[in-house]
Amino acid sequence: MLQQTQVATVIPYYERWFKSFPSLSALAEAPLSKTLELWAGLGYYRRVRMLHQAACYIQEKLQGKIPETAEELRKLPGIGRYTAGAIASIAWGEKTPVLDGNVIRIFTRIFAVAQSVDRPATLERLWSIAASFVAGKNPGDLNQALMELGATVCFPSNPHCARCPVKKSCAAHRKGRELFYPVRSQKDRYEKLTTAALVLKNKKNEVWLEKQPEQGRWGGLWMFPFWTHKKEMLEELSPSCSKPVLFLIVPHAFTKYRITLEVFGSLAKTRVSWKRPCGRWFPIGKLARIAFPSPHRKIAQALIARNGLLNPLFPGRGLAERKPRARRT
Ligand code: SF4
Numbered sequence: 294m295l296q297q298t299q300v301a302t303v304i305p306y307y308e309r310w311f312k313s314f315p316s317l318s319a320l321a322e323a324p325l326s327k328t329l330e331l332w333a334g335l336g337y338y339r340r341v342r343m344l345h346q347a348a349c350y351i352q353e354k355l356q357g358k359i360p361e362t363a364e365e366l367r368k369l370p371g372i373g374r375y376t377a378g379a380i381a382s383i384a385w386g387e388k389t390p391v392l393d394g395n396v397i398r399i400f401t402r403i404f405a406v407a408q409s410v411d412r413p414a415t416l417e418r419l420w421s422i423a424a425s426f427v428a429g430k431n432p433g434d435l436n437q438a439l440m441e442l443g444a445t446v447c448f449p450s451n452p453h454c455a456r457c458p459v460k461k462s463c464a465a466h467r468k469g470r471e472l473f474y475p476v477r478s479q480k481d482r483y484e485k486l487t488t489a490a491l492v493l494k495n496k497k498n499e500v501w502l503e504k505q506p507e508q509g510r511w512g513g514l515w516m517f518p519f520w521t522h523k524k525e526m527l528e529e530l531s532p533s534c535s536k537p538v539l540f541l542i543v544p545h546a547f548t549k550y551r552i553t554l555e556v557f558g559s560l561a562k563t564r565v566s567w568k569r570p571c572g573r574w575f576p577i578g579k580l581a582r583i584a585f586p587s588p589h590r591k592i593a594q595a596l597i598a599r600n601g602l603l604n605p606l607f608p609g610r611g612l613a614e615r616k617p618r619a620r621r622t
Pocket residue numbers: 399402403446447448452453454457458459460461463465466471
């Protein structure tokens with residue numbers, strides 16, 4: 294839960310999670326939809342899907358016993374070399390290293406590693422350095438200390454060297470070249486894309502969402518309808534919907550792509566029957582409790598903040614829409 298998320302945000306999620314799933318077997322027996330519901334708002338839903346798969350695997354194949362070595366942990370869904378090292382060293386005291394972005398930064402600076410960290414050979418060298426450090430007592434404490442040093446002192450662009458406990462051993466600091474490390478070979482290898490999503494709203498203040506197939510990247514999550522090109526959206530949109538107008542832009546990254554998601558708003562004038570799979574209408578008031586991938590959660594948050602109004606990003610482009618009248622009680 295803490296990956297890419299702040300501790301204060303995580304605490305209520307953590308408490309709710311353990312209330313619902315007090316044991317590994319409870320998690321393994323729960324449907325994926327229930328885990329996604331409890332995760333809604335934390336983003337990066339691949340983590341929860343993998344966690345659920347790992348719990349099922351342990352329950353079914355390992356008789357409920359969590360592996361105690363990094364090598365065995367790596368056989369579980371969603372557990373890579375870094376996570377296996379962190380669990381095995383911190384939970385079980387195994388002398389096994391960790392290497393994440395923070396630790397890479399620290400070691401390339403301390404040892405002035407001038408080779409690109411994009412090369413597998415450089416990463417292997419860094420894994421070996423990390424392994425040589427973890428050979429002593431309390432490997433879990435050492436690994437946590439390295440991660441903390443990277444997160445709280447050895448910052449990427451503003452390292453606090455004056456208060457660094459290893460400054461006397463740091464080659465980059467001695468040379469005054471802290472920011473030179475870590476070296477990367479290609480700075481800009483991203484591809485830019487502009488895609489389109491649609492917020493289709495009906496007269497009952499509901500929006501159309503579609504559940505993604507279980508096997509895909511967004512398996513089990515809900516999303517607004519989306520297209521690779523705006524043109525495809527316009528072709529598919531029913532005549533009973535108003536002309537879509539741009540009301541939000543959500544930039545986001547996905548593997549090598551830097552995506553500009555243009556979000557359009559349209560009003561369903563009459564009953565719309567779409568030949569799109571797995572879709573249904575949701576009241577805007579209920580969107581906060583639905584599991585979306587991060588970019589679509591931002592769309593939902595914008596809708597909630599605007600009280601359901603699809604105000605055009607560039608006024609004067611149509612989409613006449615009145616604020617719903619307050620109900621008399
Ligand atoms: S001395 Fe500076 S660059 Fe070197 S490890 Fe410490 S904070 Fe990082």
